[in-house]
Amino acid sequence: MSNRRSPWLVLATLLVYGFLYAPIAVLMIYAFNSSRTNVVFEGIVNQGPCGPFYWFCVLFKNREVLNAAKNTLTIAFTSTVVSSIIGTMAALALQRYRFPAKPFSEAALYIPIVIPEIVMGIGILVLFSTTFTWLNGLLGLTGDRRLSLGLGTVILSHIAFSIPFVTLVVRARLHGFDKSVEEAAMDLGANEVTTFWRVTLPIIAPGVLSGALLAFTLSLDDFIITFFTSGPGSTTLPIYVYGLLRRIITPEVNALSTVWIGTVLIVVFISQRLESRET
């Protein structure tokens, strides 16, 4: 089928792949820069016990970074688990049942996809700040006990924007679902619960898994919603990097990016391996 391929098409494809990867390559190379200001590549750093990995050592001693990494992962894991469960339930409801709130739910689930993230972000910010001001006044909370933006608000918001995407992915999977397998299970005496755990879930599991992976990616990549819903103690890696970009940038940021990319690649590689072993 693909034996008559235009050389122009091959060239265009290579150029676009190059365009996608050149910045990432630059980012990684500059992680080994000996120049502190990181404007010009002055040669490979060789300092201290870590040698060329000097900036990585600096990075791993930086408490702020470690804390931001912890926050990022906490947020991503929690919101992925919750939104996968809730989103799968919604997909089942929308694909299989008729109920009064259905048209409204369908419409509501499309909103986060078709409005810019910043609109949702500032909306949530306005909601939290008005509610917190009101509640703090009402309950007489002061000092440290005051309700404020933090990890909790970020997680709640991440769940909110992930649910529609999980639902979309799981619904696509349910679309081609053969209902007769479930009926067969029921005929053989399984009740609804057993049928769900033993028949339905294993069949839709790949869909749920890719929904979860999408939710995880969205959460890790998110900047805008986190920016508006996080507080001083809940800085995530993207927020931390953004803060650095506005001040000075040392190769530490590049080292951080390199570690980030490496980690993500390892996680994805393992999950793909697991997935291919299952099928």
Added chain:
Amino acid sequence: MLQKLRENKSLQGTLLISPTLLWMIALLIIPLILTVIVSFGRRDADGNVIYTFTFNNYLRLAGYNTTTPCGDTPPPCFDSLYMQILWRSLTLALQTTVLVILLAYPLAYFVARSPAKWRNSLIFLILVPLWTNFVIRVYAWIMILRTQGVLNGMLGWVLGLLHIPFAPLEMLYTPGAVLVGMVYEFLPFMILPIYTSLEKIEPSLYEAAADLGANARRTFMRVTLPLSMPGVVAGTILVFIPVMGTFIVSDILGGRQVILVGNLIQRQFLDARDPAFGSASSIILMVLTLIVTIFYTRKFGFGEEIAVV
């Protein structure tokens, strides 16, 4: 009780959807309503919102300024600043979308027509850049575009070999830098849906077109392109909407030179402390993107391709 639930399908559906509805109402619908309410308010001297019913924020966006002087003219006066920002955001989003389609289509086509065993790996290569963080991806472009950056270094080296005098180009903090950054950020979101729709096309359709005497060009125009339109539409939605609302790319690569609606809104909430005006800008941004999206999807419709990201 349990027996009743077992028979009542409508109740089962409602129970399954209720957590989603709770989340959507609490963190989507109510925030949007609040934003609308705040957008009709005004700020006091400390930056707090006073809930009134005034159209002043919207009038100010439209250029009718009632509070601050426009240059030497005392208020009320006409100031097109915000209209310019809206127009700039809209044109930048359109330019980005068109450029992204032009870059994404050949690649998606190439991958879709590659041997099946390679396709997953080739698509995987599109996803990898997405897993590095959005902010980190913008940062990479600072290193490439700045005056002493990689691109100027390479240009200087090549021209130096040819003995052509070279003065480094000022590329960072220009509208061009913002455009490149936007294209880079959102390219994968166009490639994936186009690829999905191209991959669905039955090879027999190509054979049929060839059997009926269509040449490669005609086959592309009459078969491939129309069948891949759902992917292009889904991709456009996934690219156009975020470009309209993002503020990081323009903030980092545009410096103070390129101000978009996103920057305007962000500043009202953080620096200028005028949430009422920020909310009004946000509502206008939402309406603007909804108009474009509805117009666009009415014309072409969109399907499950949007779910591939």
